[in-house]
Amino acid sequence: MKTIYMHPKSLKKTPFHYCPGCGHSVVHRLVCEVIDEMDLQERTIGIPPPGCSVFAYNYFDVDMAESAHGRGAAVATGIKRAYPASVVFTYQGDGDLAGIGTAETIHAANRGENVTTIFINNAVYGMTGGQMAPTTLRGMKTTTTPYGRDHILEGHPIRMSEILAMLDGVAYIERVAVNSPANIRKAKKAIAKAFQVQLDGRGFSMVEILSPCPTNWKMTPVKSWQWVDEEMTRVFPLGVYKDIGEKKGAD
Amino acid sequence: MTKVLMDGNSAIGEAAIRAGCQCYFGYPITPQNELTEYMATHLSRRKGCAFVQAESEIAAINMVYGASVAGARAMTSSSSPGISLKQEGISYLAACELPAVIVNMQRGGPGLGSISAAQSDYFQATRGGGHGDYRTIVLGPSSVQELADLTMRAFDLADRYKIPVVILGDGVLGQMKEPVEFKREAPSVPPIREGALRGAKGRPSKIIKTFTSNPSELEEINWSLFRRYALIKKEETACETFLTDDARLVVVAFGIAARIARGAIKNLRSEGLKVGLMRPVTLWPFPDEPLKEMSKTIKQYLVFEMNMGQMVEDVQLALAGQGELAFYGRPGGVIPNPSEVARVISRLYYQKGLK
Numbered sequence: 213m214k215t216i217y218m219h220p221k222s223l224k225k226t227p228f229h230y231c232p233g234c235g236h237s238v239v240h241r242l243v244c245e246v247i248d249e250m251d252l253q254e255r256t257i258g259i260p261p262p263g264c265s266v267f268a269y270n271y272f273d274v275d276m277a278e279s280a281h282g283r284g285a286a287v288a289t290g291i292k293r294a295y296p297a298s299v300v301f302t303y304q305g306d307g308d309l310a311g312i313g314t315a316e317t318i319h320a321a322n323r324g325e326n327v328t329t330i331f332i333n334n335a336v337y338g339m340t341g342g343q344m345a346p347t348t349l350r351g352m353k354t355t356t357t358p359y360g361r362d363h364i365l366e367g368h369p370i371r372m373s374e375i376l377a378m379l380d381g382v383a384y385i386e387r388v389a390v391n392s393p394a395n396i397r398k399a400k401k402a403i404a405k406a407f408q409v410q411l412d413g414r415g416f417s418m419v420e421i422l423s424p425c426p427t428n429w430k431m432t433p434v435k436s437w438q439w440v441d442e443e444m445t446r447v448f449p450l451g452v453y454k455d456i457g458e459k460k461g462a463d
Numbered sequence: 464m465t466k467v468l469m470d471g472n473s474a475i476g477e478a479a480i481r482a483g484c485q486c487y488f489g490y491p492i493t494p495q496n497e498l499t500e501y502m503a504t505h506l507s508r509r510k511g512c513a514f515v516q517a518e519s520e521i522a523a524i525n526m527v528y529g530a531s532v533a534g535a536r537a538m539t540s541s542s543s544p545g546i547s548l549k550q551e552g553i554s555y556l557a558a559c560e561l562p563a564v565i566v567n568m569q570r571g572g573p574g575l576g577s578i579s580a581a582q583s584d585y586f587q588a589t590r591g592g593g594h595g596d597y598r599t600i601v602l603g604p605s606s607v608q609e610l611a612d613l614t615m616r617a618f619d620l621a622d623r624y625k626i627p628v629v630i631l632g633d634g635v636l637g638q639m640k641e642p643v644e645f646k647r648e649a650p651s652v653p654p655i656r657e658g659a660l661r662g663a664k665g666r667p668s669k670i671i672k673t674f675t676s677n678p679s680e681l682e683e684i685n686w687s688l689f690r691r692y693a694l695i696k697k698e699e700t701a702c703e704t705f706l707t708d709d710a711r712l713v714v715v716a717f718g719i720a721a722r723i724a725r726g727a728i729k730n731l732r733s734e735g736l737k738v739g740l741m742r743p744v745t746l747w748p749f750p751d752e753p754l755k756e757m758s759k760t761i762k763q764y765l766v767f768e769m770n771m772g773q774m775v776e777d778v779q780l781a782l783a784g785q786g787e788l789a790f791y792g793r794p795g796g797v798i799p800n801p802s803e804v805a806r807v808i809s810r811l812y813y814q815k816g817l818k
Contacts, residue, residue, distance in 0.1 A: 254662050256663075275660040275662055278670075279525070280528075280555050286529065290533070315522065
């Protein structure tokens with residue numbers, strides 16, 4: 213008999229606390245599947261952020277060290293430099309990576325740190341109740357942009373994949389989404405590739421994942437999945453932004 | 464072991480390497496750059512060691528956090544404004560019970576201040592410094608030799624008590640060259656702390672975290688930290704006394720101020736004034752028991768600091784009303800000379816009729 217579905221070994225059997233339709237649980241599972249398939253559970257150290265996914269350490273069955281808000285890339289640098297044989301990934305949201313942690317992210321990427329970043333972009337601060345994020349779309353209503361994000365006052369959604377792709381230390385960047393079975397399969401491939409880039413010592417790798425937040429978007433899960441396609445991908449187009457190929461050590 | 468002539472900042476670097484420091488993360492700021500440069504030259508090429516010039520003080524302390532998570536002896540250094548930025552990370556290190564060594568070669572403040580030596584970060588260092596209820600061990604060296612010795616001790620204390628240790632130096636100590644002897648050889652392989660995160664191989668996965676949604680759990684974490692602090696206070700409190708046996712007036716000073724006071728006291732002794740020095744070596748835990756003991760026989764105290772009066776509050780708490788307390792301070796990076804301090808001491812001595 214052929215097994216087509218199993219609970220990933222590196223995903224604890226703890227029920228998720230995430231809201232229905234939220235992308236976190238899907239991404240958690242994808243990362244765990246990749247860790248299992250690449251046989252990395254025993255050498256992986258994950259770095260969860262503050263925010264909804266602070267509890268990632270309750271779900272990932274690998275060593276996990278919580279980071280201060282935005283500092284994931286710096287913490288990852290410290291771990292990887294101290295213990296180069298480890299496989300290090302950060303798990304960060306948009307406020308974390310593109311707001312408070314922009315400096316840490318850009319410089320870790322620019323140094324070509326051999327770590328992998330899983331970047332969840334849902335265009336809001338989730339855990340604090342749906343405030344404007346650096347990636348909030350123009351016109352989008354949040355609790356701190358109650359009349360819609362006005363780019364004259366509040367600026368534009370920041371595109372981190374595009375920014376980071378310009379840096380010479382970056383080996384691989386892809387933007388994916390987890391809003392349909394086809395996209396979820398693509399997301400998994402991108403995550404696997406990012407980990408492989410790290411294993412090959414080719415430099416910084418990141419997968420940006422457009423992820424629905426039905427609760428803070430005030431939508432049904434189905435509507436939020438559609439909204440990713442109809443609105444988010446227009447500002448954040450999916451695709452590979454950087455891939456240095458087989459070259460070892462980004463230059 | 465022979466003595467070598469070295470500036471204080473470089474001596475910290477050499478001592479750290481010999482103490483098994485594996486990772487150093489720094490960011491330029493005067494007057495501590497020689498330490499960062501020393502590590503760039505001497506640590507970065509050592510097998511298994513890492514040096515990173517970080518993009519900010521905040522990044523540097525979080526790199527220290529990461530290296531400590533992975534079990535390395537890790538260090539960062541800065542001067543006053545940069546240390547303010549590191550407080551976030553220090554709070555997390557304290558909460559996660561992670562060892563680390565943080566060097567503050569203090570300069571004048573507040574704000575960008577001056578690059579001259581000062582002691583105005585005493586409150587920040589000895590009260591935790593960041594958010595939350597915690598302490599760090601704070602060591603107050605007063606010579607280049609002691610910078611080296613206390614740097615080695617700092618790594619040992621950090622590991623033993625799983626706590627960040629702050630070396631509270633200043634710009635004079637960092638820049639001054641003195642003969643120094645290093646009492647250890649560097650290990651061929653840097654030590655890795657047991658229980659660190661190195662991947663869940665042959666054991667269940669582990670979590671290092673500070674966040675909990677359960678206040679009772681967090682209260683227990685706090686209780687547990689403070690039980691350890693009580694032990695540190697009992698075991699590790701250290702101070703030095705100089706000519707206090709027959710003294711009628713004791714100057715209490717730490718770090719470079721104690722060095723200046725010592726010169727003043729020597730001169731005053733030659734004039735027949737019975738004055739002595741009490742120098743806390745651990746600023747946290749503060750040596751209040753030795754002061755309490757001293758206050759049974761000596762009644763007049765003068766606290767001298769290069770700030771507007773910070774340690775004086777700890778002395779006041781320790782004396783608990785037993786003995787009279789005066790204060791002399793110079794803020795902003797002004798460095799008084801021994802004769803200025805001698806004038807202050809002798810004026811007090813005669814005013815109080817101690818002759």
